[in-house]
Amino acid sequence: xxxxxDPSFDTLALxxxxxxxxxxxxxxxxxxxxxxxxFESSDHAAAxxxxxxxxxxxxxxxxxxxxxxxxxxxxxxxxxxxxxTASGQAALHLTIAxxxxxxxxxxxxxxxxxxxxxxxxxxxxxxxxxTTFVKPNDIDxxxxxxxxxxxxxxxxxxxxxxxxxxxxxxxxxxxHEAGVPLLVDSTLTSPYLIKPFELGADLVYHSATKFLSGHxxxxxxxxxxGGSFDWEKSGKFPELTQSYEGFHxxxxxxxxxxxxxLLRARREGLRDFGACLSPHSAWLILQxxxxxxxxxxxxxxxxxxxxxxxxxxxxxxxxxxxxIDSHPSHALAEKLLRFGxxxxxxxxxxxxxxxxxxxxxxxxxxxxxxxxxxxxxxxSLVIHPASTTHFRMSDEALAGAGIGPGTIxxxxxxxxxxxxxxxxxxxLKAAEKAGGETAKPAKA
Amino acid sequence: MKFxxxxxxxxxxxxxxxxxxxxxxxxxxxxxxxxxxxxxxxxWILQSRYLAHHGFNVLAVDLPGHCRSGGDAPSTVEEASxxxxxxxxxxxxxxxxxxxxxxxxxxxLETAARLKERITHLALVGTAFPMKVSPALxxxxxxxxxxAMHMVNVFSRATLAAPPSGLGPGTWVFGTSLALNRRxxxxxxxxxxxxxxxxxxDSYANGLQAMEAVxxxxxxxxxxSDQMTTPRAAQSLVQQxxxxxxxxxxxxxxxxxxxxxxxxxxxxxxxxxxxxA
Numbered sequence: 263x264x265x266x267x268d269p270s271f272d273t274l275a276l277x278x279x280x281x282x283x284x285x286x287x288x289x290x291x292x293x294x295x296x297x298x299x300x301f302e303s304s305d306h307a308a309a310x311x312x313x314x315x316x317x318x319x320x321x322x323x324x325x326x327x328x329x330x331x332x333x334x335x336x337x338x339x340x341x342x343x344x345x346x347t348a349s350g351q352a353a354l355h356l357t358i359a360x361x362x363x364x365x366x367x368x369x370x371x372x373x374x375x376x377x378x379x380x381x382x383x384x385x386x387x388x389x390x391x392x393t394t395f396v397k398p399n400d401i402d403x404x405x406x407x408x409x410x411x412x413x414x415x416x417x418x419x420x421x422x423x424x425x426x427x428x429x430x431x432x433x434x435x436x437x438h439e440a441g442v443p444l445l446v447d448s449t450l451t452s453p454y455l456i457k458p459f460e461l462g463a464d465l466v467y468h469s470a471t472k473f474l475s476g477h478x479x480x481x482x483x484x485x486x487x488g489g490s491f492d493w494e495k496s497g498k499f500p501e502l503t504q505s506y507e508g509f510h511x512x513x514x515x516x517x518x519x520x521x522x523x524l525l526r527a528r529r530e531g532l533r534d535f536g537a538c539l540s541p542h543s544a545w546l547i548l549q550x551x552x553x554x555x556x557x558x559x560x561x562x563x564x565x566x567x568x569x570x571x572x573x574x575x576x577x578x579x580x581x582x583x584x585x586i587d588s589h590p591s592h593a594l595a596e597k598l599l600r601f602g603x604x605x606x607x608x609x610x611x612x613x614x615x616x617x618x619x620x621x622x623x624x625x626x627x628x629x630x631x632x633x634x635x636x637x638x639x640x641x642s643l644v645i646h647p648a649s650t651t652h653f654r655m656s657d658e659a660l661a662g663a664g665i666g667p668g669t670i671x672x673x674x675x676x677x678x679x680x681x682x683x684x685x686x687x688x689x690l691k692a693a694e695k696a697g698g699e700t701a702k703p704a705k706a
Numbered sequence: 707m708k709f710x711x712x713x714x715x716x717x718x719x720x721x722x723x724x725x726x727x728x729x730x731x732x733x734x735x736x737x738x739x740x741x742x743x744x745x746x747x748x749x750w751i752l753q754s755r756y757l758a759h760h761g762f763n764v765l766a767v768d769l770p771g772h773c774r775s776g777g778d779a780p781s782t783v784e785e786a787s788x789x790x791x792x793x794x795x796x797x798x799x800x801x802x803x804x805x806x807x808x809x810x811x812x813x814x815l816e817t818a819a820r821l822k823e824r825i826t827h828l829a830l831v832g833t834a835f836p837m838k839v840s841p842a843l844x845x846x847x848x849x850x851x852x853x854a855m856h857m858v859n860v861f862s863r864a865t866l867a868a869p870p871s872g873l874g875p876g877t878w879v880f881g882t883s884l885a886l887n888r889r890x891x892x893x894x895x896x897x898x899x900x901x902x903x904x905x906x907x908d909s910y911a912n913g914l915q916a917m918e919a920v921x922x923x924x925x926x927x928x929x930x931s932d933q934m935t936t937p938r939a940a941q942s943l944v945q946q947x948x949x950x951x952x953x954x955x956x957x958x959x960x961x962x963x964x965x966x967x968x969x970x971x972x973x974x975x976x977x978x979x980x981x982x983a
Contacts, residue, residue, distance in 0.1 A: 268856055268880075269866060278878070281867035312727075314756035316870035316877075316970055324875035332876030333867070342881040343873045489885025516724060517755075519748040519773060520885040521873040528874060 279333025293545045327541040338453035342489035350469025352537035353483035360527040362413040364390025369407040371398040372662040373421025418447040423611040427591035434462030441496040454558040455605040459488035472638025475550035489520035561608035567679040583610040608674040609637040620693040627692035630685040642675035709796040722774035723765040726758020739766035742808030743903030744887040746773040783910040787816040803827035819916035829925040834939035835913030848901040855887045864931035864962030871967040917946040924954040925980040934963040
């Protein structure tokens with residue numbers, strides 16, 4: 263820096279937010295394991311608290327290691343800044359709690375991570391925030407769900423676990439017409455596979471636990487503001503556009519024309535709810551992000567091979583990846599994702615032919631795939647959503663999210679794809695045997 | 707804070723100035739902050755808020771036709787300077803310090819030259835004279851503003867790792883600037899304020915005469931790695947200040963063109979020292 267063009271993704275993944283440590287010369291990002299930061303003087307302390315000077319006070323509010331992570335993810339997303347949180351769920355909660363209170367309403371996609379659905383449907387309704395769920399690509403349903411008290415549209419870039427690609431340009435236009443922002447969960451796509459802000463989204467969050475960290479070692483989340491939504495013009499967000507007694511009577515939208523959301527989210531949400539990220543966790547996520555472009559390429563390549571294998575196997579009735587031409591989001595994936603349908607992520611589901619017992623036999627026969635509740639690891643993972651991640655959902659809600667009782671979800675890792683396919687072959691054979699001769703499918 | 711003003715043609719409009727989170731108090735000395743092209747008052751968030759809480763009135767303006775201010779976007783530095791004078795009159799400010807960034811530095815310079823002793827201090831941040839804009843950039847600002855914004859943003863930046871900035875820790879200053887650029891451009895559907903501002907910079911010819919006419923102390927606050935207004939491009943004004951016997955100071959901060967958010971602390975310290983805060 264500086265150069266003549268925008269820094270590329272790969273460069274930002276390594277350098278955004280970080281410079282050699284001026285105190286020690288350390289090239290890698292130091293882990294600042296300290297709760298607090300010494301004030302230079304009483305005046306310095308007062309100025310930091312009053313947002314007259316920028317700096318760190320207390321690690322629940324900000325920390326230098328976390329700040330590097332926040333700048334880096336904001337850079338990769340093309341946003342104005344970010345706030346790291348204790349988990350992806352904490353990022354979602356922080357976003358919602360910053361934008362609304364009791365009496366508000368959200369329109370959300372049905373194709374959500376089970377935990378997100380749970381938060382919206384059960385927990386937030388207890389606090390007076392209602393959610394209407396609509397099928398992600400039922401455009402008329404998004405329009406029809408808008409109420410006078412609607413404050414947010416929300417969906418996943420590729421819905422969990424059916425990989426319904428969210429039509430961000432169309433849905434964001436409906437949201438903006440209604441005077442509300444579109445928040446997207448881009449966990450499964452990471453910043454590498456889609457650019458939600460360029461497509462019209464206003465806020466993006468990630469469970470950094472997944473592809474951003476990439477190694478299954480840390481829980482974390484992050485919310486990024488694209489700086490595009492005009493809170494004042496909307497007129498629906500007094501939290502950001504009117505004087506707030508809880509923080510020096512600040513009018514956040516006056517302080518920062520584009521950054522009101524982040525100002526309030528950090529000064530109120532992190533301060534009061536306290537779901538901050540440990541600096542050690544921030545460092546682990548940063549380590550992962552440094553290789554994000556390399557890993558995502560391999561995730562995509564491996565996924566493509568596994569999808570092709572499964573799609574041609576006689577024990578498989580459906581493969582839910584937009585790489586398959588018949589997938590309902592194939593065309594949208596080709597249009598919106600950076601690498602087309604190939605870039606629709608490496609977390610997808612497929613349906614086994616046969617009984618629930620055969621599904622159990624399949625899972626238990628796998629050797630390389632780990633049976634656990636996570637995705638986006640460098641190792642390949644498998645889970646049965648109906649009995650784990652989405653078990654709180656009713657059958658009707660489950661069907662609405664595109665999940666059947668026999669659906670298996672895979673998260674394709676970075677192993678040699680030939681070994682992954684061997685593992686799947688063995689497990690599919692076990693499932694076939696578990697079904698006996700009557701359930702045995704005809705050979706193709 | 708809002709002011710009812712009139713355009714040179716006599717049309718009424720409302721102008722906005724951020725007061726740093728404190729009520730305007732005529733008894734205090736006043737500092738007027740003037741932003742550059744495709745910016746607004748919020749680029750001064752840290753410095754203006756600090757001074758407002760340390761004994762000063764702050765008026766961080768949105769130039770006419772920019773964001774919260776109505777009126778016609780100024781076509782020339784001189785026209786913008788008349789707006790600053792009108793604002794001071796409307797606010798009842800007898801004397802004021804002026805702090806301007808980039809285009810705003812030329813507006814501050816011209817205003818200080820015209821208003822003489824009414825201006826107590828003149829801080830020129832990221833300044834140059836002449837402030838020529840390349841024909842390619844001028845053209846792009848008119849016909850390909852998005853591309854031009856990226857060009858300006860890259861030229862303006864000196865680091866991928868800015869310290870905690872306008873939004874506090876976690877601010878990505880590249881993105882913040884781009885988002886603000888887009889917002890300011892969109893705020894005026896009648897005029898391309900990007901191109902108009904650049905034309906105003908490019909066409910301003912009175913810099914040396916203005917510097918000679920200035921009667922107050924001058925601070926040159928330059929970015930050592932500034933590619934938009936390089937420290938060398940400010941030397942004509944520095945030399946003029948020297949030759950005409952001005953009391954002046956040159957401070958180089960170790961960053962690029964956006965001193966306020968790439969070097970917020972160094973910028974604040976320089977302003978504090980200069981203004982006696």
